[in-house]
């Protein structure tokens with residue numbers, strides 16, 4: 001895992017995830033992380049985009065349990081300067097070296113091959129090239145990854161569980177903050193003095209690529225600023 005799985009292996013993954021989720025319904029996020037670290041050992045990785053508060057809270061919790069945990073991020077080449085600065089701040093704060101995975105094509109090569117501003121014409125293809133494929137490489141050799149998904153982030157995430165079978169990448173996905181609210185995450189960030197992307201305080205609750213992220217108006221969905229004006233709500237990593 002990840003890789004091609006035969007049907008019954010996939011079913012076993014779904015069943016195991018459901019059982020573990022049942023057992024972890026009342027566990028605190030740090031207990032879910034502790035369980036995942038004990039269960040998957042070095043075959044567990046934590047994804048942090050440095051563009052969301054959940055990911056930063058999880059990073060803080062996780063490295064306090066296992067400082068050498070594998071931390072990775074996808075660098076699409078289109079991240080905000082503040083996102084790179086947040087990564088650098090986290091490196092200094094926690095003494096970690098997150099592994100960055102970049103697309104196979106540079107922005108120029110992509111434009112030459114697929115035309116200018118692919119994100120406007122075919123954002124699914126652009127995300128497949130610049131996010132999904134690098135993420136697939138980041139997950140090679142792992143049995144589980146930790147992500148910051150929460151139920152309150154959007155309608156498409158309303159059924160998130162603490163442990164899920166990730167049918168896209170064929171491994172387990174651990175979501176310790178699955179039932180936390182935005183407020184609970186900010187409480188943790190404040191209490192533990194976790195570094196966060198400064199753009200969160202400037203109207204961007206969720207940050208992705210510069211081309212596809214806008215400020216969110218009061219009362220809007222937390223992810224309303226992502227691919228605004230299109231039907232797209234996820235980059236393809238979590239659907």
Ligand code: SF4
Nearest residue numbers: 119126127130209212
């Ligand atoms: S978020 Fe936008 S620019 Fe970034 S990979 Fe997806 S479509 Fe391309």
